[in-house]
Amino acid sequence: MASNQNESPNGQSSDKGDIIETDVLIVGAGVTGLTLSLLLADYGVKALTIAKHRGTAPSPRAHITNQRTVEIFRDLGIEQDIHAVSTPLTALGNCVMSTSMTAPEIARYSCYGAGVHQLSDFARASPCEMINTPQNELETVLLARAHEKHADIRFSTELVAIEQDEEGVLATVRERLTYAEYRVRAEYAYGADGGRSAVADLLGFTFHGDPGLMNMMTCWIEVDLAQYAAYRPACMYWIVRPGNAFWVGSGTLITVKPFKEWLMNRQYDAADEPDMSKEAVIEYARSLIGIPDAPVRVKDVSKWQVNKMVAGEYRTGRVFIGGDAAHRHPPASGLGSNTCVQDAYNIAWKLALVLSSHAEDQILDSYGQERQPVGKQIVDAAIQALYNMTRLPEALGFRRGQSEEEGNAALAALGSDDPVAEKRRAELAGVVKLQDRRSNALGIQLGQRYSDSCAVCYDGTPFPAHRRDSTLFYEPTTHPGAYLPHVWLEHEGRRVSTLDIFPFGTFGLIVGVGGGPFVAAAQQVAQETGIAIPVYDVGYRCTYNDVLGEWRTVCEIGDRGALLVRPDRFVAWRSVDRPSDPLQALRSAVRHILGLK
The missing domain is CATH 3.50.50.60 (FAD/NAD(P)-binding domain)
Structure with a gap:
C-alpha cells in the first residue's frame, strides 16, 4: 500500500x-x-x-534489481531489508515463451545469472546477487x-x-x-x-531521441498459477500468439510474487484505446493464461508510452x-x-x-x-533489446492479421521433419540466443566506465580493450574512471569484499605491501583538505589478506602502487608504482578531484 x-x-x-x-x-x-x-x-x-x-x-512497476544497485543498498545498510521484500533472481532464472501459460512452451532460456554457464560470471563480479524487488x-x-x-x-x-x-x-x-x-x-x-x-x-x-514509440498498458493482477509456473520458474512468461505481431507479442506476465502476483503488460494501438475496466482486464488475462474461468483479481491498471x-x-x-x-x-x-x-x-x-x-x-x-x-x-x-524481441513472432511464422489457424499451422510446421523446418528452428534458436543481450547483459549492468570526468585523475593510459562482448561480460579494471573490482579477501578471520573495506561515504587509499610511504602522505593530504583518506593495505599477508590471490590478478598495480577510491567506489586515481614523491602525487590528485586550485 x-x-x-x-x-x-x-x-x-x-x-x-x-x-x-x-x-x-x-x-x-x-x-x-x-x-x-x-x-x-x-x-x-x-x-x-x-x-x-x-x-x-x-x-x-520496475522489479529487476541488479548487483551494482544491491551493492549500493549494502553500502547504505539496507541490503537485508531489501532482500526481505525480494525474490532472488536465481529462483526465477528463466524466460519462458509460449502461446499461453497452459500451452506447450515454444522456447525457454536461463537469465539473470541463473544458468549454469552464467553463475560463475555473475558470482565473480560482485559480492551481491540480483534480486526481483x-x-x-x-x-x-x-x-x-x-x-x-x-x-x-x-x-x-x-x-x-x-x-x-x-x-x-x-x-x-x-x-x-x-x-x-x-x-x-x-x-x-x-x-x-x-x-x-x-x-x-x-x-x-x-x-x-524519439518519444511515444509505442503505447502500453500494465495491469497488476493476482491469480495462482503455481501449477503452470513452479516447475519452470521464470521472471517473465512471454506470450506470443498468432495474428499479433506487437513487440511483446500478445503480452507478458512478469512475476511479482511467485506465483500469485503478476504484472501483465500488453501493447495497444493509439487509435484504438484499450478497455481498462476490470472485466476487460480479467478477460484478457484469462486469454493469456489459457483458462476461461481463471479466478483473476485486478489490483491496478495503468497506461504508459515507450520512449x-x-x-x-x-x-x-x-x-x-x-x-x-x-x-x-x-x-x-x-x-x-x-x-x-x-x-x-x-x-x-x-x-x-x-x-x-x-x-x-x-x-x-x-x-x-x-x-x-x-x-x-x-x-x-x-x-535494442525491445527490437530484438520483435524477431520472435517472425521466427515463429506469426504475422499480424493472420488467422489463428494459419498461425497454428506455421507453429506446428516448425516441429516437422523437414529441411525448411530445420532451418526455421535454427533461426528460432538464434532469436532466443539474442535475448541474452536483454536478460544477461552483465557488461551493461556493471561495466560502466567514466572516460571524461573532472572528478577523475587519469593516468594517460587508455582503458583496457574488451576481450569479450562488452554487453554480455563484465571485465574488471582499476583504470581511473572504472568501478573498483570485487574480490574476496580475509580480514580478522572474516571473508570481506574489496567493496566492503570502505565505510559509507569515504574516500580510501588501497596500497600493497610496499605502500608504507603513502600512509604519511594520506595523513598530510587529509589534514590539508579536511577529507579523511584512510589507507588500507591489501595483498599477500596484508591486513586485508589476498588469500586466494585474486586481487593480484585484477589490481593492475604493483606492490608499491596505490589506488584512490571515491565514495561511490569508482577509482579516482592510480599510481602503478610508487612515485618519487608520494605526498605530492597524492596531493595533486586529490586537489584535482576536489576542484581545488
Missing part, C-alpha cells in the same frame, strides 16, 4: 507564506528521489523532498530508512515554479490537499520527477536532473530503476562535499560528464 506522508516526519510545519531554507530541494520521491534523500540524510546534508503523489508507488516494496523500504534518518519528505506537494541565479534556487510549491503555496530557497535543486519532469520542462533541459529519450545535459546552473527525468526508455533489460539509484549515488557525495566547503562547485560538473553517457547507453540498450 502506498505510504501517505503529507507532513515532515521531523515535525516541521509547511511554513505557509514563508520561505523555507534548505541546502538541496529534491523534486520527486520515487526510487531516485528517495535514494537521494536517504543518501543526503546520511551525509548530514539538509534537504527537502517534495512529490506530487500521495505516497510511494502504488504498484510494482517490486518497486512499491523497494520505495517503502527507502522511505522508512529515510524517515529513520529524519529526512524531510513531503508528499501531495507539487512544484509550481522554479528559478535560479548565481546564489541559489527559488521554487514555489503547492500542497495539493490544501492548495496552500509556499516558497523554498535552496543552494541546489535536483529533478527526480520522472518521465514528465516539471523541473526539466520549466528549466528548458534539452532531450535527444527513447536522454537529456542532452544533466545540469543547468544549480539544477540537476536524474533518473527517469533524464533517461526515458522501455523496461526491456531491467535497467531503469537501477540507473535511477546509481544516478543518486553518483551525485550525493559530491553535493555533500561542496555544501561542506570541502570541494569546489566544479566537481558537480562531473555528474553529467559521467552519468549522461551512461544514460544514453542504457536507453540505446533497452531500445
Whole structure:
C-alpha cells in the first residue's frame, strides 16, 4: 500500500507564506528521489523532498534489481531489508515463451545469472546477487530508512515554479490537499520527477531521441498459477500468439510474487484505446493464461508510452536532473530503476562535499560528464533489446492479421521433419540466443566506465580493450574512471569484499605491501583538505589478506602502487608504482578531484 506522508516526519510545519531554507530541494520521491534523500540524510546534508503523489508507488512497476544497485543498498545498510521484500533472481532464472501459460512452451532460456554457464560470471563480479524487488516494496523500504534518518519528505506537494541565479534556487510549491503555496530557497535543486519532469520542462533541459514509440498498458493482477509456473520458474512468461505481431507479442506476465502476483503488460494501438475496466482486464488475462474461468483479481491498471529519450545535459546552473527525468526508455533489460539509484549515488557525495566547503562547485560538473553517457547507453540498450524481441513472432511464422489457424499451422510446421523446418528452428534458436543481450547483459549492468570526468585523475593510459562482448561480460579494471573490482579477501578471520573495506561515504587509499610511504602522505593530504583518506593495505599477508590471490590478478598495480577510491567506489586515481614523491602525487590528485586550485 502506498505510504501517505503529507507532513515532515521531523515535525516541521509547511511554513505557509514563508520561505523555507534548505541546502538541496529534491523534486520527486520515487526510487531516485528517495535514494537521494536517504543518501543526503546520511551525509548530514539538509534537504527537502517534495512529490506530487500521495505516497510511494502504488504498484510494482520496475522489479529487476541488479548487483551494482544491491551493492549500493549494502553500502547504505539496507541490503537485508531489501532482500526481505525480494525474490532472488536465481529462483526465477528463466524466460519462458509460449502461446499461453497452459500451452506447450515454444522456447525457454536461463537469465539473470541463473544458468549454469552464467553463475560463475555473475558470482565473480560482485559480492551481491540480483534480486526481483517490486518497486512499491523497494520505495517503502527507502522511505522508512529515510524517515529513520529524519529526512524531510513531503508528499501531495507539487512544484509550481522554479528559478535560479548565481546564489541559489527559488521554487514555489503547492500542497495539493490544501492548495496552500509556499516558497523554498535552496543552494541546489535536483529533478527526480520522472518521465514528465516539471523541473526539466520549466528549466528548458534539452532531450535527444524519439518519444511515444509505442503505447502500453500494465495491469497488476493476482491469480495462482503455481501449477503452470513452479516447475519452470521464470521472471517473465512471454506470450506470443498468432495474428499479433506487437513487440511483446500478445503480452507478458512478469512475476511479482511467485506465483500469485503478476504484472501483465500488453501493447495497444493509439487509435484504438484499450478497455481498462476490470472485466476487460480479467478477460484478457484469462486469454493469456489459457483458462476461461481463471479466478483473476485486478489490483491496478495503468497506461504508459515507450520512449527513447536522454537529456542532452544533466545540469543547468544549480539544477540537476536524474533518473527517469533524464533517461526515458522501455523496461526491456531491467535497467531503469537501477540507473535511477546509481544516478543518486553518483551525485550525493559530491553535493555533500561542496555544501561542506570541502570541494569546489566544479566537481558537480562531473555528474553529467559521467552519468549522461551512461544514460544514453542504457536507453540505446533497452531500445535494442525491445527490437530484438520483435524477431520472435517472425521466427515463429506469426504475422499480424493472420488467422489463428494459419498461425497454428506455421507453429506446428516448425516441429516437422523437414529441411525448411530445420532451418526455421535454427533461426528460432538464434532469436532466443539474442535475448541474452536483454536478460544477461552483465557488461551493461556493471561495466560502466567514466572516460571524461573532472572528478577523475587519469593516468594517460587508455582503458583496457574488451576481450569479450562488452554487453554480455563484465571485465574488471582499476583504470581511473572504472568501478573498483570485487574480490574476496580475509580480514580478522572474516571473508570481506574489496567493496566492503570502505565505510559509507569515504574516500580510501588501497596500497600493497610496499605502500608504507603513502600512509604519511594520506595523513598530510587529509589534514590539508579536511577529507579523511584512510589507507588500507591489501595483498599477500596484508591486513586485508589476498588469500586466494585474486586481487593480484585484477589490481593492475604493483606492490608499491596505490589506488584512490571515491565514495561511490569508482577509482579516482592510480599510481602503478610508487612515485618519487608520494605526498605530492597524492596531493595533486586529490586537489584535482576536489576542484581545488
